[in-house]
Amino acid sequence: MISVNKCLFCGEIVKEREVFCSKCRELIPPLAKTCCKICGHEHCRCSLSPHREYELDGICACYFYEGEVRRVVSRFKFSGGRFLGQGMGKLMAQRVQEVFPDISFDGICYVPTSLQHLVQRGYNQAAVLARAISRFTSVTVYDKILRKRVGVKTQHTLHASERIKNVKDAYRITDPKRVYGKTLLLVDDVSTTGATLRECAGELKGAGAASVYAVCFSLTPNRLERKDGKFGDVKF
Numbered sequence: 001m002i003s004v005n006k007c008l009f010c011g012e013i014v015k016e017r018e019v020f021c022s023k024c025r026e027l028i029p030p031l032a033k034t035c036c037k038i039c040g041h042e043h044c045r046c047s048l049s050p051h052r053e054y055e056l057d058g059i060c061a062c063y064f065y066e067g068e069v070r071r072v073v074s075r076f077k078f079s080g081g082r083f084l085g086q087g088m089g090k091l092m093a094q095r096v097q098e099v100f101p102d103i104s105f106d107g108i109c110y111v112p113t114s115l116q117h118l119v120q121r122g123y124n125q126a127a128v129l130a131r132a133i134s135r136f137t138s139v140t141v142y143d144k145i146l147r148k149r150v151g152v153k154t155q156h157t158l159h160a161s162e163r164i165k166n167v168k169d170a171y172r173i174t175d176p177k178r179v180y181g182k183t184l185l186l187v188d189d190v191s192t193t194g195a196t197l198r199e200c201a202g203e204l205k206g207a208g209a210a211s212v213y214a215v216c217f218s219l220t221p222n223r224l225e226r227k228d229g230k231f232g233d234v235k236f
């Protein structure tokens with residue numbers, strides 16, 4: 001069993017059950033409790049034109065994808081930092097309980113990765129997070145319920161408009177009966193435009209899932225949220 005008694009961000013020894021040290025807790029603030037439940041952002045226009053996404057019934061994230069958070073995600077994905085998924089998953093589980101306290105989930109799904117990435121990395125980071133969330137919530141993981149079709153490009157290499165086109169029909173359900181009528185939690189590490197999550201959720205809804213909520217560890221800040229004042233690639 002992997003212990004989580006090192007600070008997720010700086011590696012400092014912390015008390016058992018703690019995910020980070022007091023310094024990092026102060027320096028790296030999580031997203032506000034009052035984030036929009038439709039898009040997951042702190043600043044958005046969802047309330048100006050009240051709507052409900054067809055694919056996603058709600059979304060929440062722990063942090064903005066910037067600074068230390070970006071570095072942790074990168075270590076987790078590219079530098080053998082698989083163990084970091086424990087602490088990240090714990091924070092995600094807490095976030096889901098905080099934002100959607102009344103939702104009772106039947107199962108947890110995760111965004112699939114390509115076979116090529118799986119071979120290179122040895123694991124699917126979203127699956128690692130899903131299993132960690134399951135450990136803290138006791139909700140079952142529906143393993144490999146979504147598959148990525150062959151020939152789909154990696155999202156972060158593309159611009160926003162290309163991303164939406166790229167993920168269209170990029171995923172398929174392996175066992176539709178399993179998700180029929182179910183309330184699901186969809187997991188990923190980072191969401192940039194939400195296109196991947198919406199596409200996966202659309203597949204799950206198409207197979208008869210009753211509702212699909214998403215949680216990701218981090219979310220790319222939109223232009224109102226970016227601290228450096230530069231515009232992100234997220235269009236409002």
Ligand SMILES: [Zn+2]
Nearest residue numbers: 007010021024
């Ligand atoms: Zn720390």
Ligand SMILES: [Zn+2]
Nearest residue numbers: 036039044046
């Ligand atoms: Zn919103």
